[in-house]
Amino acid sequence: MRFLLTAVLLSVATVSVQAETPTDFQNLYAAQAKQENPAFAGFSAEQGQRFYANTHGKEWGCATCHGRTPSAIGQHTATGKTIAPLAPAANAERFTRPNKVEKWFKRNCNEVLDRPCTAQEKGDLLAYLLTVR
Amino acid sequence: MNLLYRIHWRATAVGAILALTAGGAFAEDDDDKRIRPLNHAAWQQECGACHVAYPPQLLPARSWRAIMEGLDQHFGTDASLDPQQRADILRFLETNAGPGRAARDGKPLLRITETRWFIHEHSEELPANIWNRPSVKSPANCIACHMAADRGDYSERTLRLPR
Numbered sequence: 001m002r003f004l005l006t007a008v009l010l011s012v013a014t015v016s017v018q019a020e021t022p023t024d025f026q027n028l029y030a031a032q033a034k035q036e037n038p039a040f041a042g043f044s045a046e047q048g049q050r051f052y053a054n055t056h057g058k059e060w061g062c063a064t065c066h067g068r069t070p071s072a073i074g075q076h077t078a079t080g081k082t083i084a085p086l087a088p089a090a091n092a093e094r095f096t097r098p099n100k101v102e103k104w105f106k107r108n109c110n111e112v113l114d115r116p117c118t119a120q121e122k123g124d125l126l127a128y129l130l131t132v133r
Numbered sequence: 134m135n136l137l138y139r140i141h142w143r144a145t146a147v148g149a150i151l152a153l154t155a156g157g158a159f160a161e162d163d164d165d166k167r168i169r170p171l172n173h174a175a176w177q178q179e180c181g182a183c184h185v186a187y188p189p190q191l192l193p194a195r196s197w198r199a200i201m202e203g204l205d206q207h208f209g210t211d212a213s214l215d216p217q218q219r220a221d222i223l224r225f226l227e228t229n230a231g232p233g234r235a236a237r238d239g240k241p242l243l244r245i246t247e248t249r250w251f252i253h254e255h256s257e258e259l260p261a262n263i264w265n266r267p268s269v270k271s272p273a274n275c276i277a278c279h280m281a282a283d284r285g286d287y288s289e290r291t292l293r294l295p296r
Contacts, residue, residue, distance in 0.1 A: 078210070079184040080270035080277060107211040 022088045022095040026126055032119035048128025051121060056113045071132045087132040095126065170285025173225045175218055185275045185282045187245055189229035196241040197226035246272045268295040
């Protein structure tokens with residue numbers, strides 16, 4: 001029993017260190033969301049879609065640069081540079097590298113919300129992105 | 134020899150003499166004017182994420198230092214990097230930085246578009262509204278016209294004005 005518990009804890013630790021697929025990230029955010037909020041009740045793609053489409057008190061929202069459809073190519077609103085699709089179904093590189101994912105959440109959440117995103121918000125957003133074909 | 138041709142010939146001759154006397158990094162000849170493409174993986178990837186990875190030659194080291202010190206407020210956006218990567222990229226930028234006294238009122242110039250070189254290179258033969266076209270958006274969007282800018286190629290062979 002103790003061995004099993006250790007194995008489970010180890011696997012959770014491994015996931016949090018080496019998330020390599022969108023599902024890994026989803027599991028990681030779920031674990032973090034439980035810590036942030038004991039009443040955490042899972043992620044909502046609808047909530048994620050609203051989060052993606054709306055602005056949050058500042059000038060830019062996610063869709064400002066990533067486009068209204070996350071499966072399409074976006075365009076940086078200031079520089080005009082094209083941005084590869086955000087939805088994993090359209091761009092297999094998305095949510096495969098923890099450093100890159102965390103770097104962009106840090107920058108863009110600051111940009112859009114003026115604060116870091118919660119694990120709930122990241123998980124909802126990813127849940128939505130995974131529904132986009 | 135008609136008049137127009139003679140004027141053209143004289144302009145070319147004057148241009149050639151000016152180019153010879155000016156010397157410098159950017160001569161009139163298109164081949165010489167080409168910015169030497171550089172390779173540096175982190176620079177390409179990080180600086181090239183939101184815009185073309187601008188050639189280090191286009192600003193002096195002092196400007197690059199100022200830019201890399203303020204990445205958390207990079208022209209209004211958060212472009213922060215982890216300290217190790219920041220130092221690595223800054224070393225590359227300093228090593229390949231341009232000459233130039235790109236400073237105004239004692240402060241380093243932070244925008245390539247404000248350097249005398251950029252203004253000179255983009256002052257002629259350009260439609261007045263070029264920077265405002267939706268396909269261009271901003272003078273920061275090099276690749277809108279310099280189609281191979283992401284490979285460090287700004288030569289006239291790869292230049293095309295979009296609609």
